Amino acid sequence: MNPTQALPSFNGLPGNIAPLPVASAPPAQAQGVFDALRNAQAIAGVVILELYRRKDFYVLFVLTALVTLVLGSVNFFGEAKVARYLKEVCLFLIWVSSLVIAITTTARQIPAERESRTLFPLLAKPVTRNQLLLGKFLGCWEAVGVALLVFYIFFGVISGTREHAWPLANYFQAATLHWGMLGIVVAMTLAGSVVFAAPSSTNTIVFVVTAGILLLGRHLNKVALQMNEPLQTVVYAVYFALPHLELFDVRDLIIHNWPPIPWLIWCGALGYALVYATIFLALACLLFRRKAVN
Amino acid sequence: MTPQLILGAGLVSAIALSAALEPWHQSWAGSRTGSANILQVALGDARKLFAKQFFVQADVYLHAGFYPSMFDNKTDDESPRVSALNGGSPPASDGEHQEHDDLPDFLGKPKDWIDAFGRSFFPTKHLHVGDKPAAEEHHEGDGHDHAEDDPSAEGDNGAAREILPWLRVSATLDPEQPQTYLVAAYWLRKQLNKPEEAERFLREGLQSNPGHEEILFELGAIAAEHRHDLERARNLWELALKNWHAHQAGQPETNLLSGAQILGRLAKLEEQQGRRDRALVHLRELVTISPSKAAIQQWITELEAKPSAGK
Numbered sequence: 001m002n003p004t005q006a007l008p009s010f011n012g013l014p015g016n017i018a019p020l021p022v023a024s025a026p027p028a029q030a031q032g033v034f035d036a037l038r039n040a041q042a043i044a045g046v047v048i049l050e051l052y053r054r055k056d057f058y059v060l061f062v063l064t065a066l067v068t069l070v071l072g073s074v075n076f077f078g079e080a081k082v083a084r085y086l087k088e089v090c091l092f093l094i095w096v097s098s099l100v101i102a103i104t105t106t107a108r109q110i111p112a113e114r115e116s117r118t119l120f121p122l123l124a125k126p127v128t129r130n131q132l133l134l135g136k137f138l139g140c141w142e143a144v145g146v147a148l149l150v151f152y153i154f155f156g157v158i159s160g161t162r163e164h165a166w167p168l169a170n171y172f173q174a175a176t177l178h179w180g181m182l183g184i185v186v187a188m189t190l191a192g193s194v195v196f197a198a199p200s201s202t203n204t205i206v207f208v209v210t211a212g213i214l215l216l217g218r219h220l221n222k223v224a225l226q227m228n229e230p231l232q233t234v235v236y237a238v239y240f241a242l243p244h245l246e247l248f249d250v251r252d253l254i255i256h257n258w259p260p261i262p263w264l265i266w267c268g269a270l271g272y273a274l275v276y277a278t279i280f281l282a283l284a285c286l287l288f289r290r291k292a293v294n
Numbered sequence: 295m296t297p298q299l300i301l302g303a304g305l306v307s308a309i310a311l312s313a314a315l316e317p318w319h320q321s322w323a324g325s326r327t328g329s330a331n332i333l334q335v336a337l338g339d340a341r342k343l344f345a346k347q348f349f350v351q352a353d354v355y356l357h358a359g360f361y362p363s364m365f366d367n368k369t370d371d372e373s374p375r376v377s378a379l380n381g382g383s384p385p386a387s388d389g390e391h392q393e394h395d396d397l398p399d400f401l402g403k404p405k406d407w408i409d410a411f412g413r414s415f416f417p418t419k420h421l422h423v424g425d426k427p428a429a430e431e432h433h434e435g436d437g438h439d440h441a442e443d444d445p446s447a448e449g450d451n452g453a454a455r456e457i458l459p460w461l462r463v464s465a466t467l468d469p470e471q472p473q474t475y476l477v478a479a480y481w482l483r484k485q486l487n488k489p490e491e492a493e494r495f496l497r498e499g500l501q502s503n504p505g506h507e508e509i510l511f512e513l514g515a516i517a518a519e520h521r522h523d524l525e526r527a528r529n530l531w532e533l534a535l536k537n538w539h540a541h542q543a544g545q546p547e548t549n550l551l552s553g554a555q556i557l558g559r560l561a562k563l564e565e566q567q568g569r570r571d572r573a574l575v576h577l578r579e580l581v582t583i584s585p586s587k588a589a590i591q592q593w594i595t596e597l598e599a600k601p602s603a604g605k
Binding site for chain 1: 355358359363365366405406408409411412414415416417455456458459460462478482486488491495
């Protein structure tokens with residue numbers, strides 16, 4: 001996108017910090033997309049650097065490792081090879097930690113930029129609002145991806161040393177599905193951070209929504225079928241509309257050593273994540289475009 | 295002056311009340327402060343709820359994650375799901391792994407495309423620890439197909455161990471639940487060949503449930519089958535029978551299965567040792583409570599026809 005085309009969307013900016021028109025000739029469409037991605041990736045790099053510098057990830061990782069190792073040292077009836085309870089606890093901690101990292105990191109991005117007033121020079125680079133949001137999304141998603149990689153390597157090592165088996169395909173599927181689910185959560189949080197005033201309210205609301213979907217999403221249709229009309233239609237509509245984050249939770253398959261999911265189904269799930277992440281990201285862009293940043 | 299007087303009167307009342315209540319609280323049976331168990335102090339009776347949850351978790355592991363949630367079709371009472379741990383009945387003394395239908399196809403047919411698609415991401419096939427899920431099985435969603443148990447496989451016996459941590463935690467939270475000890479002991483001695491660990495755990499259970507007839511019966515089974523100490527087994531079973539009689543006396547619901555198991559094993563033991571008269575005593579009592587009266591009666595007839603070799 002030509003940065004100058006984004007000018008009408010800068011209604012909220014004071015006139016003196018509106019982005020300057022690009023001096024060179026208007027780039028071709030491909031060049032525009034390339035520039036947009038480059039801008040977004042530059043912003044994403046800053047977000048990754050931020051996660052790298054903050055202590056959140058380290059604290060959560062150390063806690064996860066500590067709890068897992070302490071539980072792993074417990075002897076149950078002299079059975080040294082008991083592994084599934086340990087996998088269950090470790091995966092639960094990984095899921096909680098990853099959600100905490102994803103939601104809290106994303107929720108503070110826009111409000112922090114606005115509070116520290118770094119948003120104005122950022123938008124004056126010129127970087128469009130859409131590019132800024134895309135960059136923030138990519139940064140948060142890539143950052144939690146890096147965190148997930150570390151978590152799953154730890155999980156694989158712990159699990160492998162106990163069970164003496166390395167089902168790498170299963171772990172790969174679990175990690176990628178988990179990452180795909182976090183893509184939806186990050187996009188949802190980004191949209192929330194544009195709507196809600198403070199990161200704390202975004203955090204709370206997204207946590208409640210995410211936990212609600214993970215716990216009840218799979219069963220909402222059963223609940224709906226037990227209701228009378230018109231409530232049944234309303235609940236069923238909610239069931240179809242909400243992003244089914246629980247689809248990406250394959251912990252039970254990993255814990256109980258079930259075989260990998262068919263790869264076509266796995267691709268379908270990632271496509272589902274992509275669709276919902278795009279919807280939330282588009283919603284965030286739409287909301288941010290209309291929002292006064294000063 | 296009035297506020298000071300009111301304050302003074304309130305203070306005196308509070309001190310007087312605390313002086314009166316403190317001795318009562320010290321001797322109150324419901325007080326948590328007397329317990330040395332930190333879980334008892336922290337959770338109170340709520341720990342029993344957690345204990346039950348962990349016991350159910352062991353059952354989830356037994357079925358390799360295939361388990362109904364609170365939203366799925368339920369059976370008509372709560373116990374069958376939990377008792378599925380030991381094949382729908384208390385631990386069978388003869389070690390037979392009973393075929394059971396404890397978890398019917400609670401999923402049913404997919405209700406919509408999300409439901410159908412979502413079944414690829416969690417276990418949807420009824421298996422037990424040791425059954426090997428085939429690569430194409432867990433996403434079929436057609437439910438209830440028992441794979442053949444393969445006890446000779448290394449992984450099979452090993453898989454049974456996975457339920458033990460939850461049973462251990464459950465027993466720690468609620469030591470007064472004898473079923474936890476019985477189930478753990480069953481798997482320890484039958485599947486994992488660890489009678490010593492089973493006996494130790496049962497003795498721990500006996501300390502929390504003094505004289506419990508089913509725990510005594512299981513201890514007797516260990517003595518007979520693993521230690522080959524038949525005298526000890528007889529003593530334990532006779533004590534179990536005595537306690538069973540005592541417990542049944544004032545109970546509105548009788549645990550006939552437990553009594554039948556004790557009497558059956560005692561009768562068999564006495565018959566093996568040639569004590570026909572004592573075996574007949576047990577069998578005549580057994581015939582009154584057993585559902586298979588004809589088989590027991592035939593056993594009695596056969597035994598009566600034999601010449602007595604013992605006392």
